[in-house]
Amino acid sequence: xxxxxxxxxxxxxxxxxxxxxxxxxxxxxxxxxxxxxxxxxxxxxxxxxxxxxxxxxxxxxxxxxxxxxxxxxxxxxxxxxxxxxxxxxxxxxxxxxxxxxxxxxxxxxxxxxxx
Ligand SMILES: [Zn+2]
Ligand SMILES: [Zn+2]
Numbered sequence: 001x002x003x004x005x006x007x008x009x010x011x012x013x014x015x016x017x018x019x020x021x022x023x024x025x026x027x028x029x030x031x032x033x034x035x036x037x038x039x040x041x042x043x044x045x046x047x048x049x050x051x052x053x054x055x056x057x058x059x060x061x062x063x064x065x066x067x068x069x070x071x072x073x074x075x076x077x078x079x080x081x082x083x084x085x086x087x088x089x090x091x092x093x094x095x096x097x098x099x100x101x102x103x104x105x106x107x108x109x110x111x112x113x114x115x
Contacts, residue, residue: 017112021069025078034079035061039086046088058086062095066113 018026025031038061049056062085063078071077087095089109106112 019069019113021072022067022113025067025072030075030079035084038081038084041081042086045086046091047086048091049088056088059089060087060092061085062087062092 039058042058044058046054046056046058064083064085065071065077067078077083093109
């Protein structure tokens with residue numbers, strides 16, 4: 001099973017604290033199709049580990065520009081490969097630690113957006 005940025009697909013529905021706009025997006029077919037195609041295009045490997053010469057499975061498709069209520073309907077942000085990164089859990093957590101004022105990481109390593 002894999003997890004994706006801000007959303008877990010393990011349970012089939014988002015975390016209790018996920019914002020409704022994000023939950024709607026992460027459960028959309030457009031996103032499911034996009035993240036699967038993106039992960040496949042990267043060979044299912046963490047892009048940052050690969051850049052460091054390591055081979056690590058990518059677990060999370062991360063939005064470089066984080067999705068917000070303002071851009072959630074903009075496919076050039078939400079569904080564009082230019083705004084996606086396939087990351088391992090460690091790299092994903094590292095990136096989000098830099099945004100810790102707006103995000104927290106739960107005990108399953110999931111990213112929970114805060115207001
Ligand atoms: Zn990595
Ligand atoms: Zn992320």
